Amino acid sequence: MLRCGSLIFKGVLAVCLAAVTSVAGAQQAVLKVSAIPDEAPTELQRKFAPLGKYLEKQTGMKVEFIPVTDYAAVVESLASGRLDMAWLGGFTFVQTKLRTNGTAISLVERDEVATFISKFVPSHPCVYALADL
Numbered sequence: 001m002l003r004c005g006s007l008i009f010k011g012v013l014a015v016c017l018a019a020v021t022s023v024a025g026a027q028q029a030v031l032k033v034s035a036i037p038d039e040a041p042t043e044l045q046r047k048f049a050p051l052g053k054y055l056e057k058q059t060g061m062k063v064e065f066i067p068v069t070d071y072a073a074v075v076e077s078l079a080s081g082r083l084d085m086a087w088l089g090g091f092t093f094v095q096t097k098l099r100t101n102g103t104a105i106s107l108v109e110r111d112e113v114a115t116f117i118s119k120f121v122p123s124h125p126c127v128y129a130l131a132d133l
Contacts, residue, residue: 031055034066034074035087041067075099090116 035044045065052063066083068074071092077083079099088096090113096104127133
């Protein structure tokens with residue numbers, strides 16, 4: 001997870017929150033945030049607490065962490081408007097972007113995300129290259 005102490009993170013987040021709060025502030029008093037459930041809900045809540053306090057201070061809104069049961073639930077909650085923001089992995093961001101017809105935006109990415117690579121491992125023993133498929 002990103003550290004709240006990062007100045008770049010805070011700057012980008014503040015700019016993006018200005019847009020979120022201008023719309024959300026008129027409609028609701030609570031900013032609803034979640035994350036993919038890659039850890040126990042209590043651990044996610046503990047890690048979220050400093051960010052929640054920071055967001056409350058910056059936006060003047062109540063910020064609530066909403067735990068979800070699985071990866072699909074966070075995607076659907078964002079797409080249906082039950083969440084305003086969420087921590088996502090690469091694949092869940094792609095799913096969310098598709099599910100929201102391209103309206104989901106990535107606010108912040110960790111530096112190491114730029115160096116991630118994917119590898120395809122074929123199950124058929126005769127496949128050595130893409131042309132073999």
